[in-house]
Amino acid sequence: MPGFELFGDKEKKEVMDVLDTGVLFRYGFEQARKGIWKAKSFEKSLCRFTGAGFAHLCSSGTAALSIALAACGIGAGDEVIIPPFTFVATFEAVLNAGAIPVFGEIDETLCLNPDRLDAVVTEKTKAVIPVHMCGAMARIDQIKNFCTANGLILIEDACQAIGGFFKGKHLGRFGHMGCLSFDAVKTITCGEGGGIITDDDELYRRAFQYSDHGHDHLGGSDRGADNHPIMGANYRISELNAAVGLAQLGRLSEIIKIQKKNKKIIKDAISDLKDIEFRKIPDPDGDSASFLSFFLPDGARAGKVIKALGKNGIDACFYWYENNWHYFKRWDHLQSMKSAAPLCAGIAAAKPDYKNISLPESDSVMEKTISMLIKLSWTDSEIEKRIKGIKNAVNN
């Protein structure tokens, strides 16, 4: 999912527009900015691309999660079901909201298993945050049905899934809010940036208010005349970051096309390997194809194959099961609740025993999973070499 691979004149031009005016702030300065509104333009384009009614940009994907939780009214004492395979930001945002992350099992989609939500839902559960990992979707229709049936808020962490769809609808649009990231290694990048999308105008209003100190943005050109209907924070994006993202969004369709092409060549070429099976993707047409993930028969084989891939010089392969950042087994800071400052008292009292969490189904999926990042810059001969290297690693 490497937006940084396609980067150049378009990004420079958008940034120069901003530097020419000297207005780096996304609000106000009407005279000086000479009609240049990069954050607003990016939001409009994001609505067009995703089909969402509203989009609001912010400073990161982590900020987007915090904003979504706040806008949806999730806070102290609430339980939020999340998957154990995600980036740490998902549980960080829940804890920062004063709420309690509760882990549900994942399945062979590498995402939350809707059939196992029942096992972890309690009377305190307020929301579910499925994460569309590695560019493709959870069984989001069934997760949505579960949330609707149980009166739960659904927030989608689509930080890794821009350009991904389920049955024609962009990921992040199934729940109350969807969160996107444009950090340096995502499919498109702003350097740092994130965004929320929603079809609900009230949630959108709360989101932009919360991410800008509660400003209602109704004071016209005088920011000081805005009212503050709620307390908030500063999760604003700068015009410079938004300018880069605007150019990147213009490349997104091309990026997805190249990813799909490269992924298909490799997938087709290795599909006859009898020891591998591919990740289950509920709607293959909607895959953004930023990763190719496959299962070996068991953890021992996967461990061997990931080593052999390294030896064969096949880079960009990940064994998440032993990864510090993406799987709960290595989240010792969460297990020991190592926080810079004391957490909200309610969390300490009500949190699950994170040290002794057992997720056998997730373990059995993750220990056999290898993922390979799909790059845009690969030449035909590099792809050929890669295919040979994978075959060799799996067959030996």
Ligand SMILES: *Cc1c(COP(=O)(O)O)cnc(C)c1O
């Ligand atoms: C990247 C990522 C985030 C956080 O995004 P940042 O912009 O880096 O804060 C959240 N969730 C997932 C699944 C991610 O991959």
